[in-house]
Amino acid sequence: MTNTVALIGAGAMGGAIGDRLLATGNRLFVFDLDTTKVETLVAKGASAAASAAAAAAAADFVILSLNSAAIVRRAVFGDGGVAAGAKPGTLIIDMSSIDPDATRQLAADAGERSLRWVDSPLSGGAPKALVGELTLMAGGAAQD
Template identity: 35%
Template sequence: MKIGLIGLGAMGKPMALNLMGAGYEVYVYDVRDEVVKELEEKVTGGCKTVAELASKSDTIISSLPNAKIVEAVMTGEDGVFKNSRQGTIIIDMSSVSPGSSKRIAKKAEEYGIDYIDAPVSGGVSGASAGTLTIMVGGKDDTFFKVKPLFEVLGKNIYHVGEVGCGDAIKMINNLLLGCNMAALAEALALGVKCGLSVEIMREVISKSSGRSYALEAKLEKFIMANSYSGGFAVDLQHKDLGIALEASKEEAVPLPVTATAAQVYETARAKGLNRRDMSSIVKIWEDLIEIEISGKEH
């Protein structure tokens, strides 16, 4: 199987190397020529255009920043659809809205191309180790054809329904994460103002009904350490909540809690916390009511 991989960012690059290591022919493309050149000697070949990559590939994987870019890459005059053979399978591993993937998949059908969405969870470390969680939306037969590729890239692989369903479950998961983190920041601020130490709150809540992944993953490592480098950026969480709000309009489902949480991350971006871990939103309350949430004692 000849695989083309479009998008050599933090996730795409290690995925390309893992597929090459598993014995596949791998062709790569990115808008940054220097990144393609960096990988040329480690994969089957680098491509100068999307059209060149499409013409060489049986299966194409895209890992791109947003739906607008995905659509342009797929449907443009020099894009994937017009330069791929019938029967080509496209796997979009970007995080976009379910509606966007459904629309692109319909256009793919016009060219005799099978299109599936397969967003991931697990971050750069998971991409490097080949242990990603992969959430796949697409036809059964298409999924089984490319499942061996997913088994190279990930450890937990879920076929969750038709096209768009992979994006949907990723969206729901990230909606919960974003809202939980915003609620945790708010709760910590109130607790500190009431005289509780962050350490006591961590100890008690972790054994009580208010516990969450946000508490377990973010409180001690980031907030209590007052160190917000690395992790999952505010900008990325803001983008994910935006995807959920876009879907809410398409499906006519009110999301008042999500809309409020999105404004919390928007406020954090206005404070210049864009690239900091999402837990840095506690800085909003620290500045607003002049408290310190980080550290073990208050």
């Protein structure tokens, strides 16, 4: 089954996640402020998005791989952010490693906008992401 996924954040970890998503047959829309990181995934078959909102509008799921709670908040709720483009009910999977209090607030804010949120920090690094062997923790509503 092919999924259409938006990836916000294509650094070392996000780029490896994007590689794996492409290798397993998913459609990938990618946004990162660093266009060279986006271009790397585009060369492998991803589609570049002009904004996080545009990536989210095209996708069934949104994966975040960002460096801090402030950056996650800006990427989701700022101008041109995920929340501006995502369809109601879109599942946001936050693979960023940020503090639990910030995560709970982000999830609550997403819920107020009819978006679903799963906190999914990971262990294993980029090498494990490339071969599909990350260890993921997940927190959120049971149905998500």
